[in-house]
Amino acid sequence: MADKIKVAVSGACGKMGQAVIKAVRAEGDMELVAAVDPANTGKDIGEVVENKSCGVIIGDSLEKALRQNQIDAVVDFTNPDLVYKHTKLILENSSRPVIGTTGLKENELEELKQLSQQKGLGCLIAPNFALGAVLMMMFAQKAAKYFSNAEIIELHHNKKKDAPSGTAIKTAELMTLEREKFGQDNCAETETLKGSRGGVSESGIHIHSVRLPGFIAHQEVICGAPGQALTIRHDSFDRISFMPGVILSIRHVMANNDFVYGLDNIL
Numbered sequence: 526m527a528d529k530i531k532v533a534v535s536g537a538c539g540k541m542g543q544a545v546i547k548a549v550r551a552e553g554d555m556e557l558v559a560a561v562d563p564a565n566t567g568k569d570i571g572e573v574v575e576n577k578s579c580g581v582i583i584g585d586s587l588e589k590a591l592r593q594n595q596i597d598a599v600v601d602f603t604n605p606d607l608v609y610k611h612t613k614l615i616l617e618n619s620s621r622p623v624i625g626t627t628g629l630k631e632n633e634l635e636e637l638k639q640l641s642q643q644k645g646l647g648c649l650i651a652p653n654f655a656l657g658a659v660l661m662m663m664f665a666q667k668a669a670k671y672f673s674n675a676e677i678i679e680l681h682h683n684k685k686k687d688a689p690s691g692t693a694i695k696t697a698e699l700m701t702l703e704r705e706k707f708g709q710d711n712c713a714e715t716e717t718l719k720g721s722r723g724g725v726s727e728s729g730i731h732i733h734s735v736r737l738p739g740f741i742a743h744q745e746v747i748c749g750a751p752g753q754a755l756t757i758r759h760d761s762f763d764r765i766s767f768m769p770g771v772i773l774s775i776r777h778v779m780a781n782n783d784f785v786y787g788l789d790n791i792l
């Protein structure tokens with residue numbers, strides 16, 4: 526029988542981290558070997574997530590976990606201030622990153638790509654692991670070929686730290702592959718209230734970020750043309766929607782030594 530994939534989860538006690546712990550433990554070819562989170566350090570992660578101990582004690586440092594365990598892949602859902610440092614640390618310790626935390630900058634992505642190539646280790650970073658969201662981005666890219674005006678509205682829970690979402694940024698990037706400039710026929714605008722028109726991508730796509738309790742992760746891409754509008758919308762109602770993508774990505778980094786940014790590249 527093939528060895529199980531030894532997985533660690535960083536940000537294990539967070540909303541996403543807890544869902545990942547359950548998902549990994551439910552897979553027959555994976556073994557949870559470490560859980561890292563400064564919240565609940567010293568407790569059994571099984572107690573925190575499922576009220577049932579599983580023998581994996583929560584550590585307070587990813588670096589220590591990487592030194593003390595043999596870890597094939599690390600799933601990270603922490604926060605934008607830590608994600609670059611964590612991804613680098615995982616590669617430097619010869620493990621494979623599966624990164625859901627958003628907020629990585631373009632130059633950081635480039636550096637991480639070079640490091641993963643130097644090390645010959647698979648590395649997958651996905652602004653959105655929900656399959657439906659990935660399809661929404663692909664459809665928006667296709668629509669961009671035919672619509673010269675488009676705006677994005679993304680809606681998330683009010684504990685999300687970064688704005689706009691990584692998904693909105695990635696959507697605008699994909700749309701820009703099809704068209705260099707959007708909204709060029711808009712009239713000159715004046716914002717009576719600063720920020721009313723949202724953030725603007727280099728290609729002129731306006732991105733509006735809504736933060737409200739009750740929401741998880743939602744996005745609408747609205748394409749407009751004379752006499753018509755096309756709205757492409759995706760809703761994640763539960764964090765379980767991200768788990769098939771996370772599991773697929775763990776298997777991908779084990780089987781491939783490439784650097785992947787965006788789940789669309791492996792579907």
Ligand SMILES: NC(=O)c1ccc[n+]([C@@H]2O[C@H](COP(=O)([O-])OP(=O)(O)OC[C@H]3O[C@@H](n4cnc5c(N)ncnc54)[C@H](O)[C@@H]3O)[C@@H](O)[C@H]2O)c1
Pocket residue numbers: 535536537538539540541542561562563564585586587602603604605607624625626627628651652653654655685742767
């Ligand atoms: N890619 C996707 O599909 C996707 C989906 C949902 C959320 N996200 C992103 O994932 C990230 C986490 O989201 P969340 O809702 O789970 O947040 P959360 O605040 O619920 O969880 C973050 C966890 O990280 C822990 N943490 C803080 N410092 C740490 C450290 N040094 N080492 C390890 N853990 C540490 C915190 O204690 C917390 O438990 C955010 O950036 C969010 O935007 C991505």
